[in-house]
Amino acid sequence: MDARSLKIAAAEEALSHVEHGMRLGIGTGSTADEFVRLLAEKVADGFAVQGVPTSERTARLCLELGVPLFSLDDLPELDLTIDGADEIDPQLCLIKGGGGAHLREKIVAAASERMIVIADETKLVDVLGAFPLPIEVMPFGLAATRRAVDKLAERLGLNGTILQRQRQGKDEPYITDGGHFLLDASFGRIPEAEALAEGLAAIPGVVEHGLFLNMADAAIIAAPAGVRTLT
Ligand code: 5RP
Secondary structure (H helix, E strand, O other): OOHHHHHHHHHHHHHOOOOOOEEEEEOOOHHHHHHHHHHHHHHHOOOOEEEEEOOHHHHHHHHHHOOOEOOOOOOOOEEEEEEOOOEEOOOOOEEOOOOOOHHHHHHHHHOEEEEEEEEEHHHEOOOOOOOOEEEEEOOOOHHHHHHHHHHHHHHOOOOOEEEEOEOOOOOOEOOOOOOOEEEEEEOOOOOOHHHHHHHHHOOOOEEEEOEEOOOOOEEEEEEOOEEEEEO
8 A cells, every 4th residue: 555545544534524615624644644635525415514724725625626615713722623734643643744734734623522543553553753844934033033942942842853944845944824934843753842832832933832732632643554543
């Protein structure tokens, strides 16, 4: 089974949790894209959902495929969000933001009654941190914010490098949908994710980090042997 088939398998299972008429947060990334494609097929057959996209990229795909979209201001409370992840630990704590969308993804997930993560089994880890942690920061005061993140990491005994994300193939900064910059912090292991999350949230120039702690209710994991749901 190739990587795309696994993403489709997870997305198919997630679709079985979506009920007619639901207010649905729609995630970002290649796995979430597969979910959008399957959802669009159902919508074309008359299935009704009210979608709230977590990025401009997802909004474009939904519009192209005919998935009805609303803003979070139209629908401030959602029934369910389906989204991908970069890492998933045994407690269903996540690293997200590989696609640069974790700010909107977190806002949408927090507005949802339930969040279901879809991924292939390569995203499962014992301890978060092998995937570089995305940190969305204000362009203003970038050097001071970087310094504060460095000092926090030092205080928590986290070693690693923190790089500013660049636009793919370009020598210019990556800009998020919110108009911010991204730092990617490669710590290797983050044994105390809660302390790191709290410390990052306390730095004024940090807009949002990619640690999603205690937000996911379930993870649908696709492997060549089959699809399983972790809760
Ligand atoms: C985007 C995300 C994505 O959900 C995450 O990067 C996983 O993407 P993919 O399904 O392409 O592996 O957090 O900000």
